[in-house]
Amino acid sequence: MATMQRSDPWSIDVALIGCGDHARLDLLPCLTQIEGVRIDAICDTDEKHLSATSALVRGALTYQDYRVLLAERESLGAIVVAATPQVHSDIAGLAMARGVHVFVEKPPAASTPELTRLAGMAAEKNIITKVGHNLRHSAAYLELCNVVDPGTATIFDVRYITSGPRGDRWNLNSPIRSFLLSHAIHVVDLVLHALGEPVAVSANACHFENGGLLVSGRLSFPNGRLSTIVIGDVGTSFQFDAWAMSSEGLIVHIDSLRSVWCKGLSIKGRRWSEVWTPRPLEAGHKLAGYAGELEEFFAAIASGGRSSPSLAEEIATYKVIDEIHAQIQ
Amino acid sequence: MATMQRSDPWSIDVALIGCGDHARLDLLPCLTQIEGVRIDAICDTDEKHLSATSALVRGALTYQDYRVLLAERESLGAIVVAATPQVHSDIAGLAMARGVHVFVEKPPAASTPELTRLAGMAAEKNIITKVGHNLRHSAAYLELCNVVDPGTATIFDVRYITSGPRGDRWNLNSPIRSFLLSHAIHVVDLVLHALGEPVAVSANACHFENGGLLVSGRLSFPNGRLSTIVIGDVGTSFQFDAWAMSSEGLIVHIDSLRSVWCKGLSIKGRRWSEVWTPRPLEAGHKLAGYAGELEEFFAAIASGGRSSPSLAEEIATYKVIDEIHAQIQ
């Protein structure tokens, strides 16, 4: 005879707010793989998104208005939000007011003051927050960190070229601000994760005929540590490279998140490198970091681990973005 | 106010039988992404597997005995099975007797006569069957097929090296048979998918001190088409390469399922190739083919498309395996 499965030792009711492609294809499959996570409700203003997502999560209630959801679902322990910066702020504020933990996609807010206000609220209410910077959790970056402790890296350079989107979005009335909050934010987060807070920022931009933008930036850190970043939305496909250098000259290169090259340690000689590649049949969302970021967030709720970057930690990233913004305008 | 989501236009109750790592990590996330699929029940003799899987599928009933499950779950439309060859046969037989469609992992049976018996039963009962040969659905192989129609390929070579398992398993009392049914079966399926049924098979084996095996085989096809295969369980990690050649000499090379090289078509000149790589942030199970194989199976049930290889089509693969077996003993 069949028996209904007993509840897990630990479980939490979660609402997924914003059910677009990223939420449905990248986040949802990871959520359903975390033990203890019960997707209690989903929410999207768009009926089609809501319906497509609902078909994948049997038993979850559906909402079109997150205010109603937050008001009604009393058992909620956490929300996972993937919407627009202004909506992120609003939802996060409402959820934190209720004591609900918040995982929010980047950008978590449209401005630094707004982000600072939210971070203050999280501190006050003792809320666990996390901004969805998946690159920190990507398999390639984790392998890099195993080889060179970013805390001791002398150099950390990133080259990040996407194929868009371009131009103004999110009602920011600024293509440059849109660019910085949607593209540059990934790179700045990673650099700050690796090297800490910079002491100086320098940047210049090239504007393309096709509306695209390319920013060349340089961040200086205490003790002369340096980061060179190139960020563009002018490519025809997404390309990502990063290089860390240890103080001994060991170079670790992430090539498109698909391989990690380590140059300078091989016992076989100078022309031998070591290279990591994922398993050919690697499946799931570990490579891109979507699994890891959500696992870390819920582990922090369940057992008190670290969830990073919190809204408070994100402020440093916004300040660098503001500085780049000022320089390239 | 929240509303429970209406049922989809099409839906089917599915049981997942066998909840080991492959089922839980590779198949389950794909099942939960197919609209209309309702995981009604899960089954495993191992309590731990059952419990871990249950935590991810809210509402599914749990069973430890598939006979009980098949007897009790009257609404079942299909089963997805990932167990051992003898159990595959047994479950498939019981399910088909009830009119339930069957997706079964390879190897679907321990012997060719047994497979033939099952295929006959499927034909008689008009059951949709599919053996889980995910490589056919891998992104890299699909890209290859876009470039060279395998039906017109002159050559299709595969090099497949795994790191194990080695030795006897599944109570087959034969390390060679175990090797052929767990490793060679992938390669033979792909070659037959590309070139059809061979007219002659030739093989030789090298036995390693560490218990490993490497088989070098050659399959001849009508019109002189040729396939050279090298299959081993002696590596330290999984490596997969395949080469197809068109009658004009165009070579398409799958390198570790992570890139596809096309040599001979570039307008830029002879030393230019074209190469496909997945998106750096590609997430999910499309690369490995786990998503595609299950989608095809359920699409065939929902709307009558093709589900391949069926148990009947798998017989040709078993015959080649038997021939290799006879030659390398």
Added chain:
Amino acid sequence: MATMQRSDPWSIDVALIGCGDHARLDLLPCLTQIEGVRIDAICDTDEKHLSATSALVRGALTYQDYRVLLAERESLGAIVVAATPQVHSDIAGLAMARGVHVFVEKPPAASTPELTRLAGMAAEKNIITKVGHNLRHSAAYLELCNVVDPGTATIFDVRYITSGPRGDRWNLNSPIRSFLLSHAIHVVDLVLHALGEPVAVSANACHFENGGLLVSGRLSFPNGRLSTIVIGDVGTSFQFDAWAMSSEGLIVHIDSLRSVWCKGLSIKGRRWSEVWTPRPLEAGHKLAGYAGELEEFFAAIASGGRSSPSLAEEIATYKVIDEIHAQIQ
């Protein structure tokens, strides 16, 4: 009966001055492959270098003092010089005074005023000069230029990491100047060749514990074109990458001078790139550009083509180096 071969339609007597490893292994084999070039004399203060080189060039006279060589070898049409910056200036001056054409390795002079003086002399005497910037002639860079006309490129970035030498050399009494004249000069030449003369230069440096240096620089060009350069002597092996971007967003990437990736043009789709690789059995000095730079120089002498960069063109490169020098001190 044997016959002595008639002299070529065109021939020139050449002296190779400086017979160290670079001259003997990189330049000499190219010189002996250029029709019409007769190596009349070789010169090195080091007996061992002279003797080793002499064994490879039957019939060439040997000198230890280039002043004596230049005084005695009246038939000389050109010299190929590979020594130190101060010696380069001195030899070039003496040769040009005699009307002898000059191919000189970089750096051609220790300072910008000295270089300017030499360039003036070349103009006055109508001498053909060329500085040995082999990267301009490397197979990879030529392929890049075939795909994106550097004259229309919007972006040209270079990442250049060597394993040394480090520290002060050539009696320059400045490790930074030594770094700039031996390493950065390659990169600056290539960027200026691609984008022309910059309107602004910005740079910062990171000093390594092991004495190494890494410079992060940014050059701005008319119409907002931009170049980001990273140059270091802190690696464990030589690594070279360059990226050019057309105004349409086509990206061409030179990966270690061994492959050229072209992203954004493939008719097969967005995830397909085109990639150039040299022939597996490519032999000789074409890949590195040593053959091409010497061929261009002698072709200019023989038939009046262009030989670039001349000493005069090199001045722009020195000015950028001076600007970087000022900023990172």
Added chain:
Amino acid sequence: MATMQRSDPWSIDVALIGCGDHARLDLLPCLTQIEGVRIDAICDTDEKHLSATSALVRGALTYQDYRVLLAERESLGAIVVAATPQVHSDIAGLAMARGVHVFVEKPPAASTPELTRLAGMAAEKNIITKVGHNLRHSAAYLELCNVVDPGTATIFDVRYITSGPRGDRWNLNSPIRSFLLSHAIHVVDLVLHALGEPVAVSANACHFENGGLLVSGRLSFPNGRLSTIVIGDVGTSFQFDAWAMSSEGLIVHIDSLRSVWCKGLSIKGRRWSEVWTPRPLEAGHKLAGYAGELEEFFAAIASGGRSSPSLAEEIATYKVIDEIHAQIQ
């Protein structure tokens, strides 16, 4: 004052017979880099080849008839021959009769009996001979040998695809024989160098509409060692891959002679490989093995080292070719 260089401690007069592209571009630059080698004479029936080569070797006498050359140049110590198989035999016979050492390009003879006759003559006259199998001396293969001693390899597979030439040549009246003596000979030599003489050979061929040929072969060696070879002239560019496997399952893969991958030894874990790549600025003929094969030959003459494969050692290669020939006809 200039002084003529004293003669080396050791020197030898050499004739280059056959001055086609391979001789002029691949062999000659290596000859001029070997200390002690004096190119005394060159020979080609084609005036154009002779003249182009003569312009590069000042002082060498030129001949159009190798019989005259061999009769007249009394000081000759060795010849380097690059012509056709029948001419190879004839020249080698004449030279050995005079006691002159012989480096001959492959194929050294049109048939096994002819090769056996020449090998007997070399033994009788105590002549140092070497067949120009450059792949043995390629940088990539030497790196492979450093990692896996081919003498202990269990498996050695080669995949060798060229873009031609195709069809009958050298008056052999057999496209298959032409294919085997011009293409397969490289692969068979390498396999025999790695694994020794085979105990059994099995082969099959696919004939292409465009006149091309692809051979799939399998060689068995004592103790169950195995080699799978795929050789074709049907590509659009040259591609070369080789895999050696140690008895412990370490795999070393030569990828297009441009990188060597070593899988299974890294201390970093299973997904880390070690990879060798040449220096980006690697110049000269070391990569392709042209420098090494000639250096070995002259070192054997100068100081009695090993020169391999000799004509006698080449016989085993011809026997395998004959066996493949018999099977694919």
